[in-house]
Amino acid sequence: MQEFRGLGLGAGSGGQGAGGNRWRMRELAESEHFDWPIFRRALRAFVPYWPYTIVVTIVILAVSLGGAIPAWLTQKIIDEGIQRRDMSLIVEYTLALIGVSIGTGLLGVLQSYLSNLIAQNVMADYRIAIFRHLQRQTVGFFASRQSGDLVSRVTNDVTAIQSVVTSTLVGFVSNLLSIAATLFLMFSMNWRLAVLAVVVVPGFVIPTQRVGKSRQQLQGQIQQWLSKMTVQLSESLGVSGALLIRIFNRQGPEEKEFAESNRTLRDLQVRQALVGRWLFMWLSMFSSIGPALLWGYGGWLVVKGDIGLGVIVAFTALLSRLYGPLSQLAQLHVSILSSVALFRRIFGIMDVEPEVVDGTRAIPDNSVQGSLRLEGVSFSYAPSPRETRAEGPAAANGRSRLPGGGTGGGMGEVGGTPERPAERWALREIDLSIEPGETVALVGPSGAGKTTLLNLIPRFSDPAEGRLLLDGTDTRTLTLHALRAQMGLVPQDPFFFHDTVANNLRLAKDTATIEEMEAACRAAQIHETIAALPEGYDTVVGERGYRLSGGERQRLAIARVLLQGPKIVLLDEATSALDTVIERKIQDALAVLLEGRTALVIAHRLSTILKADKIVVMERGRVAAVGTHAELVARDPLYKQLYETQFHVEAELEGR
Incomplete structure (x- = not known):
């Protein structure tokens, strides 16, 4: 496909916007005149x-x-x-x-x-x-x-x-x-x-x-209701949505909602044909x-x-x-x-402008040392002005899963009006240094900003203030491809495409041979499980990997990062709900993954904290304390409380 020059991704606006009904009325009013x-x-x-x-x-x-x-x-x-x-x-x-x-x-x-x-x-x-x-x-x-x-x-x-x-x-x-x-x-x-x-x-x-006016208005409404039906179908027919609907016996209400949308769409199309x-x-x-x-x-x-x-x-x-x-x-x-x-x-x-702009500098392979530094980093979920002005169908057409049609709030909301959503600061003035090969654990209560901080490292978002440095270089100047090639991410809930085990592994390295995949899976303690599947590495894992257990998905995600071979590992550890045997396998796999690599880990387990070179305690988007486990237990009340209420209980259970 040739590069398409005619579309003109020009400056404009976009975003969810506030008030889907207001957007719809404004859009229909504007559509009465030729643009x-x-x-x-x-x-x-x-x-x-x-x-x-x-x-x-x-x-x-x-x-x-x-x-x-x-x-x-x-x-x-x-x-x-x-x-x-x-x-x-x-x-x-x-x-x-x-x-x-x-x-x-x-x-x-x-x-x-x-x-x-x-x-x-x-x-x-x-x-x-x-x-x-x-x-x-x-x-x-x-x-x-x-x-x-x-x-x-x-x-x-x-x-x-x-x-x-x-x-x-x-x-x-x-x-x-x-x-x-x-x-x-x-x-x-x-x-x-x-x-x-x-x-x-x-x-x-x-x-x-x-x-003309009536037919144009009807055309806009028809496209909106088509979008609404597509939203419901994609949510209801996916594995997660189908499971949720069946758990709460929502088949009847879902069918009723779809039938109502279908009738509305039918009536609009009939009106358009007869207008x-x-x-x-x-x-x-x-x-x-x-x-x-x-x-x-x-x-x-x-x-x-x-x-x-x-x-x-x-x-x-x-x-x-x-x-x-x-x-x-x-x-x-x-x-x-x-x-x-x-x-x-x-x-x-x-016209929705990307919030993260690609840099221009590339990084030669194997040249990264792995040091990270955050200088005065603050991050806000406040929408930009352009986000409140345009592109409302996502909100206008979508089914609200919250009472009253709300979209939910977040930590640190400040003010807000129906026209301008509330400002939400997730991180404030973060200063943090991570040396090459160092494992740093992030701990803190829910909503403290741990995941937000983790997502800033590969530039899934950019900070509102401050900067992030990789080996002394501002990450904004680097190409996204070069930056992310140095980083491997193991999320709390790993995602897999409805494809084979091999193809899901090749997302990390598309030229990987079967021998390389097997070596990575052995290191991640998952090779024997894959080999026992009906078609081995050619077995389809199902949508989102639902044919695999939680522990198997975790280990397969680790294998995928091992196959990638990054210098920096970002880990949202999630082993607390697994049995001891599976957890031990995952911990062994993590030990292989983190060896010799810079690691930033959201810690959920005591074992991760004890092995970390440095622990960062976060509270309300700020760094409350930094130190080793012994130092923090002795001098930081928040960490001591977290340790006693969560990690100390875990230690007692492991000691029984």
């Missing part, structure tokens, strides 16, 4: 395919002429052939009529192929551009949005663009050329009948303007008035001998080629307005 900037930006998508556009325009012109010529040939057959009883002319014009019909039909197929080719290319470009743009977003971006809504943008909204190309843009050119060819032929045959045919044209154009029913009745009426006037006036001219009968027959055939395209052309602005709602949703996602 030229949005439409011009949408048209840039077709620039890379201008050669196809020229060819399809030529083909449309030929089809338009081919559609009008049969009426002229019919007039010749009647006036010059039948009335003069000239059989040779009848045969000649009949063969020409057949040839023109066949040629026009073949050109029509070519026109359909070219217009769909352009549409499919544009859709493919939009899909890859949106997907590529989403890959540049931070983890926090996805945490604040529903995956189903994002999927709907990439699939439903982009797919709807096809009608913009095949119906709207191609239809505009086709109808315009068809009208021009038809009028040219009409006036060349008889200008008086042509004027009579044009008299009723305002009756086609004026009523059409009244339905112009009075318009169509009006157009049908004028479609009958035109031929009636033509036969009345034309018949009088035939009786007088001013024109031949074939002229009236030809004009009657041409009227359908005049009024039909005129009707469609008059409705074109309706389709254009509807397409604006689609592009507004698409651009709403594409």
